[in-house]
Amino acid sequence: MFSQNHQQGHSSRLNGGGLGGQRIPLPFNYQQGQHHQQSHLQHHQSVQQDHTGHNGNGGAVGHHSNYSSGVLSNATPFTPSGLQNGHVGTSTTTRGGQAQPINEHWAEQLRLHKEAERAHAAMTEQAQPHYYARLKASENKGISYPSPAGKASSGDSDTDDRRRPYSVDRARNHQAWHNLDMSGQGLRNLTPALFAYSFLSELYIASNKLTHLPASIGQLRQLRHLEASYNQITELPPELGMCTYLKELLLFNNNIRTLPYELGSLHLLEQLGIEGNPLSPDLKQEIVERGTKSLINLLKEQSPVPPPPAPRKFITVQEDVSASLERIKVFSWNVLCDKYATPQTYGYTPTGALSWEYRKECVMEELRDKDADFLCLQEISTESFKEELSPALAQMDYKGVHWPKTRAKTMGEKDALGVDGCATFFKASKYILLDKQVIEFAAIAINRPDMKNQHDVFNRVMPKDNIAVVCFLESRATGARVILVNGHLAWESVLADVKVIQTGILMEQIAKYAERWVRWPAVKDKRLFSFSTPMKEGDEATRPATPQEPAPSQEYRNNTDIPLLICGDLNSTVDSSVYELLSQGRVPPDHLELAKFQYGSFTRDGIEHPFSLRDAYAHLQGTPDELPFTNYTPGFVDVIDYLWYSTNTLEVVDLLGPPDAECLKRVPAFPNYHFPSDHIQIMAEFVIKARKEKKVLPEPDFGTGSGGGDKSGR
Template sequence: MYYSGTTASPSRSHSLSNDPAPPWSRGPHPVLAPGSAQHAQAVPQGPQSPGYLVQYANGHHAQHPLPHQHPHQPPHQHQIQHHQHPHQHPHSQHQHQNSLSGYHSPGSVHAQSTGRSTTPGAPNGPPVIIPPHWQQQLHRAELCRQASAPHHRARAAALASRTSAKSAIPITAPVNVAAPKPVQADATNGTHQRAGSVSERTDTSEDRASSAANGHPSANTAPVVNPPRPSAERKPASTWTTLDMGGMRLKNISQSLFTLDYLTTLYINHNQLTSIPPEISRLRHLILLDISSNQLVSLPPELGMLSSLRELHAFDNRLENIPPEFGTLHQLEMLGLEGNPLQPSLRIILQKDGTPALISYLRDSCPVPAPPPERQWRVLLPDDPEPGTETFSVISYNILCEKYATSTMYGYTPSWALNWSYRKELILAEIQNYGADFICLQEVDVAQYEDYFFKKLGEAGYSGVFSPKSRVRTMSETERRRVDGCAIFFLSEKYTLIEHHLIEFAQAAHTRPALRSTEDWFNRVQNKDHIAVAATLVSRATGTRLIIANAHLFWDPEFRDVKLVQSAILMDSLKVIADDFADMEVAGGQKNRYSKGTQIPLIVCGDFNSAPEDSGVSEFLSKGHVSGSHPDFMGHQYGPYTSEGPRHPFELRSAYAGIGELPMTNYVPSFQGAIDYIWYGTENVDVAAVLGEVDKNYLSKVVGFPNAHFPSDHVLISAEFRILPTKEAKPSKSTRKR
């Protein structure tokens, strides 16, 4: 039975106060408040062994298979006959037999309002203190045990819905009925919002503020929220997201269930299931899963792929172990395992420190899976170029800055794999493995550039240029070393650096007075300190000039206008750099064969935080212009950029356009998509080959990056280019020497 409702479990609303109280809960507790001998005879004590009577909320009793005799009671008073509900699961007769410890379930009901819940120890011994984590476990187990009737949650939700609907009907005089307000198109979520747009709202404002405080978009703040992403997967539309199949005595699950990938809540409790199919991993949007009171002896490792899970109830089964792959369930708040013969090492962690500690233990102790196959090169041009053809290769890689890679932000990644000492060596090895002529890195902080990459890549024959974000000017020496920026490395034996340019998007108004006249510029763009760097170089062998640019745009989908303005400023700046470079007389006697900047081979790399389709940034870079009324401007005003529309003269194309953009360059649980690019000027450069995608079979078993094999949440992209013959240009009348 399905129903439409919130993702919270209907069982949470059940109150134990209306339950028929078990006999040991009436009157003073025999240990905490002992009375007279007559009173002790009149009020039976609580259970002293794993087998004891449980009375459900619906009035039915369950007698456990290990009956015991109270020392002060005759046998006939304690052993009450069990009357089983026609639909009650037979397996319920063992549910407390496999409890995780001596903490008996009724003990959790004993003192729900006290800070120090206790349960009886020996008949005359001191009370046993129940840890807070275990109180929650016992309380949640009791609620789940009450849901043994067929479709219990669905019926409860339907009843609650009818009750609330009746109470919510207002009684209003006809003359006081307000006219409906007209629906207005919102610049963000109204008519300008396109279905599936990369810039659509994907988080709550609270979530966005939390992530913004952390300063990085790639965070998954475990174990509560998903952060905003440049884009996020949208759940398929459905009128219902919760399915209740509980109490049906099912022995198997149909595969068609796993096609309902929009489900957020699934109840398959109180059945006779002996296994859970691994295909359950397809239900990626599940937040609550209840598989309690079945006959499960193991759980599939594929459940670890359900990274959105916050509650997994597996009470009263026969589980002795938990797959280490559950360590990727970084948002899990409750792993219900009461009533299972769990191995002691896991049981102790769960009782003492709760679910988050157990998940962390599983995450860090999980065996390293097999590495993926090598990524293959996709060849676009014949392998045998014409004699004299000049070639070069480029890498672009967002390496995930050290300060952003925390266990709070990447709760699914083992702590050892998140450690910078491990990741930096993997990053360096990956870069050197491809041996590119140019290496463009984003999110490199000052300390790692100076102390590690510049030295290590220098030993491999590279020189480099680097600029941190603009905030570095206002910081102390210690703080500035943690500021990230963009770096370009090049093989010094093949190329000579002519100039290094820093492009600060927030400072563009100094040379563009029209931007200073708009409030949106100051409120939305100028307070973002993202940058780009550009290097002008000359081939030592041929004298060919190249311009290599590396950019990192703002990430927030609520500011897609900012990303579009930043890309416009980037291309405006590169036009000035290219024209100046074409007009320059390079020292060394090389003949100037460029009459204009667009004749110089241009490569623009970076993390653009924009999808290939339906984003103003990609449209602008690939087409050379966008309308000033483009939806991604979101109705904001930016002088000539919105009155006329931004333009650039370079005929740019993505290196991956020939085969289609990669399925993803950024891979985290909340987002998988292509947001990193290598653009090239088609007037004088052609792409010969590109590095292919990550193995799909490998990705199907991975929640997100970074992990043991991929040191960043982005993947490295690379391309090989050939320079096309250029007609010799007439020397410019005004040249400047360098």
């Protein structure tokens, strides 16, 4: 709660000037104790008594008879068979002398409308602004820290959202208040400073003189309740659809005639208060007969496909790269497995855009367009890999490797086909697959001598069946060899320790594989097999060019000499221990994300790896082209997907830039029609550094010496 002096400055910012006779907007909180429950119950009992004291809704709507002659003036009559849940209210309305039943939802609409009417009367007739703050004043006995999003799920079932590393209520900065009452002050405009309070969960701007809501309202992504009744608003901004957590949007007694399709994103909305507005008959009928949920779903499903965003541009990191150096294009993407793409999780996405058939075509189009040498895809089911991706990508010169998560081993063959995992594809005409391995983090952890008796391993690491796929490849043209890693770590925010343990195991296994691969024998025959067809007379012009003669396999002295690429969805931000381990090569045992747990030598001595790694997109940090996110959902927007490379063997040349920022101003979250996953794809082009030739020192010639002698050295 602000002090008085702070409130004055706060009011000045919000209202665009000094006090000047205007009253101060009051922030307030809700105490979550017994007193709140009693007061809240008493308040609603009084409202219910007041509402039931009226016959029908005459008292509720008499003050706006210029808009409608009754509750259903803009709606066609309906029968009980069309009522929500089959319930019929006890109240009735009169239209044309005939009684019309009121369903449960519309009865609640009328109750809220009556409450808004009473609040408006108190603020205008009795000169008592900040009605809602005053109403809750008795409950503000102390400052609480409510989390606007509620508790996070800690379950591990398939219905959990496995693609968001943080729950939507993760509070990075504790905020003492989440509610603001600016009602009844005669405001004509809302200052942009208001929308800097992105933490607001409740905003009251009722009983003012607002004619519109600014587009900046979309910045209040945490809003749960917006009360804007009794203004002069004529239309709603499409950006209001960005507030996907809204549960109550009350707009009673304005001049709104239609609703933007973008409101279809408000899939959690329970009550859209529109009574007292000249709303179009079809929209009015939908909400009266079927309720808010049905109307919002109608807007979502009938919304036209928006124009595509501007293509993502490639950002040049290094110019004047020698043409003699071999280039490698690497692409990574969590494509969102079909079984996770449910309406319950992605209620803001139209059904057509959420279907796997549509999203699959978008994914394939993107893969064709980028034409990378290596594709690292996450959340690919075994069935999709075998039946869909492999056949389609084979026509684009790709061969693939896939492993599902370890739970597939415990399932029947049919059920195992639906388990997702990691799929790696490579251009078969350019590269030879020398070896492939799967790293099952849980299995390795419980079999390590220093971990197998640790409770934290069994309780935290073992239940997570994440994997990584490691491929060892050789270039047909140059003989250069590459280690390509494709991984997907645990997603839960409460398992930060598990993520760094998984990463430690990953790096430990890569080092062991690389030791073996240093001694891998040379490939004797690297010519690409192809079918030959007899040439006909006159076909000389179409004869294919003679392929480049393959170079011999390159040799490497130690495990850090082989070029290394680590790609995937690591579900970790730049301030995590996972990022620290990969970038710094070490995480100490007293790290905050490790100190409370027991994981053998990892928590006794720390976690280390021998490679010199860098995040490819670190080159863009602090620039206008910095990648703002790779995961874009209502409750989480951040970078959690990476392309790591060994700096002693590789250099970054180009990076796929960020999505069009202008397009995102009306896009609350992914997936949608133009972004088929809740993750975006990342891509980089590397060059393999020129290797330093071993210097062959000439044999020393000591001559005959000062005293002469035999030149043969005998």
